[in-house]
Amino acid sequence: xxxxxxxxxxxxxxxxxxxxxxxxxxxxxxxxxxxxxxxxxxxxxxxxxxxxxxxxxxxxxxxxxxxxxxxxxxxxxxxxxxxxxxxxxxxxxxxxxxxxxxxxxxxxxxxxxxxxxxxxxxxxxxxxxxxxxxxxxxxxxxxxxxxxxxxxxxxxxxxxxxxxxxxxxxxxxxxxxxxxxxxxxxxxxxxxxxxxxxxxxxxxxxxxxxxxxxxxxxxxxxxxxxxxxxxxxxxxxxxxxxxxxxxxxxxxxxxxxxxxxxxxxxxxxxxxxxxxxxxxxxxxxxxxxxxxxxxxxxxxxxxxxxxxxxxxxxxxxxxxxxxxxxxxxxxxxxxxxxxxxxxxxxxxxxxxxxxxxxxxxxxxxxxxxxxxxxxxxxxxxxxxxxxxxxxxxxxxxxxxxxxxxxxxxxxxxxxxxxx
Numbered sequence: 001x002x003x004x005x006x007x008x009x010x011x012x013x014x015x016x017x018x019x020x021x022x023x024x025x026x027x028x029x030x031x032x033x034x035x036x037x038x039x040x041x042x043x044x045x046x047x048x049x050x051x052x053x054x055x056x057x058x059x060x061x062x063x064x065x066x067x068x069x070x071x072x073x074x075x076x077x078x079x080x081x082x083x084x085x086x087x088x089x090x091x092x093x094x095x096x097x098x099x100x101x102x103x104x105x106x107x108x109x110x111x112x113x114x115x116x117x118x119x120x121x122x123x124x125x126x127x128x129x130x131x132x133x134x135x136x137x138x139x140x141x142x143x144x145x146x147x148x149x150x151x152x153x154x155x156x157x158x159x160x161x162x163x164x165x166x167x168x169x170x171x172x173x174x175x176x177x178x179x180x181x182x183x184x185x186x187x188x189x190x191x192x193x194x195x196x197x198x199x200x201x202x203x204x205x206x207x208x209x210x211x212x213x214x215x216x217x218x219x220x221x222x223x224x225x226x227x228x229x230x231x232x233x234x235x236x237x238x239x240x241x242x243x244x245x246x247x248x249x250x251x252x253x254x255x256x257x258x259x260x261x262x263x264x265x266x267x268x269x270x271x272x273x274x275x276x277x278x279x280x281x282x283x284x285x286x287x288x289x290x291x292x293x294x295x296x297x298x299x300x301x302x303x304x305x306x307x308x309x310x311x312x313x314x315x316x317x318x319x320x321x322x323x324x325x326x327x328x329x330x331x332x333x334x335x336x337x338x339x340x341x342x343x344x345x346x347x348x349x350x351x352x353x354x355x356x357x358x359x360x361x362x363x364x365x366x367x368x369x370x371x372x373x374x375x376x377x378x379x380x381x382x383x384x385x386x387x388x389x390x391x392x393x394x395x396x397x398x399x400x401x402x403x404x405x406x407x408x409x410x411x412x413x414x415x416x417x418x419x
C-alpha cells in the first residue's frame with residue numbers, strides 16, 4: 001500500500017466538515033471571513049492546494065483564524081508547523097476562539113523509530129479488545145478508556161516508521177471511530193462524536209486506509225442526517241462511497257453504506273428513496289463479493305439491514321410490512337445483540353401504537369426498558385420515548401400510566417436530565 005502524501009490532517013478535516021473540494025473550502029473561508037468581520041481575505045483553491053501539500057506554508061493570521069473556526073481544531077492539529085518553531089498552538093489560541101479539546105498529535109521529544117516494531121501490533125490488540133467490549137461494557141465506563149488509549153496512540157505514532165506506523169495509525173483511527181460511536185449512539189453527543197470522527201479520518205489518512213476512512217465518513221453522515229440536514233448528509237455519503245471505491249470492499253460493507261444513507265434519508269423524510277437504497281443493499285448482499293469484510297466491521301449483518309428496513313417501513317406508514325420485518329429481525333438477532341434488540345422492540349412498540357393497539361405497544365416498550373436497564377443505549381431509549389408520545393390518545397389508560405412509572409423513575413429521569 002502506498003503512503004498517503006500531502007497534509008492529510010487538513011484534507012481529512014476539510015472533507016469531514018463537508019467541504020468536498022478545495023474550491024468549496026476556499027469559498028467557505030472567504031464567506032466565513034466576512035461573517036467574522038475580516039476584510040479583504042482572498043483565498044483560492046490554489047492556496048488550499050498549497051496548504052494540503054507535503055510542506056504546507058503557515059497560514060496568514062486571518063486565514064488561520066478562519067480555518068480553525070471552520071474546522072474546530074488549531075493549526076498544529078491540522079498539519080501546519082509554525083516557521084518560528086514550537087507547537088503552533090500557543091499563538092493560535094491567543095488569536096482565535098478556543099479550539100475544541102484536542103489530543104496532542106505528538107510528544108515534542110519523540111524520535112522516529114524510538115519504539116520497537118511490535119508496539120504497533122500491541123496497540124492494535126488493545127483496540128480490538130475495546131471493540132469487543134463495546135457490546136457489553138457500560139458506555140460511560142468504556143469511553144474514558146478508549147479516549148486515553150487514543151491519547152497514547154497519538155504519542156506513539158511519531159515514534160514508529162514504516163509498516164508498524166501504518167498498523168498503529170489504523171488502530172488509532174478505529175479507536176477514535178469507536179469513541180465517536182459511543183458518543184453518538186450511546187450518549188447522544190453529536191458534536192463530540194463529530195470531533196472524534198474528524199480525528200479518526202485524520203488517522204486513517206496517516207495509514208492510507210481508504211476503507212476505514214470511508215467507514216468514518218459514513219458514520220459522520222449520521223450527524224447531519226439525524227438533524228434533518230439532507231444536503232450535508234448526502235455530501236458525506238458521496239465522499240464515503242468515493243473512498244470505498246479506492247479499496248476492496250465486501251458486499252456487506254457496500255450494503256452497509258446503503259443502509260446508512262437510507263437511515264439519513266428516512267430521518268429527512270425521504271422514505272421512498274430510503275426503501276430504494278435498502279432494496280439495492282439487499283441485492284448487493286444477495287450477489288455477494290470475493291472480498292471479506294474488515295475485522296472492525298462488527299456492527300452490521302443482513303439482520304441489521306432488515307432492521308433499517310423495518311424502521312423505514314414504519315416511518316413510511318407500511319405498518320403490516322414493518323411488523324413482519326421487525327419480528328423476523330427479532331428472531332434473527334444473535335443473543336449478545338442487546339443494544340440492537342432494545343431498538344427493535346421500540347420500533348415494534350411504535351408499530352403497534354400506529355396500529356391502535358396501545359396494550360401491545362406498551363408490552364414491547366416494557367421489554368425494551370427491561371433490556372435498557374441492563375445494557376444502556378440512548379438510541380433504544382429514544383425509541384421508547386417516541387412510542388410514549390405516540391400513545392398520547394391513551395395516556396389515561398392504566399397500562400400507559402404504568403409505562404410512565406417505568407419511564408420516569410428516579411434513575412431514568414436523572415439520566416435524561418444529565419444528558
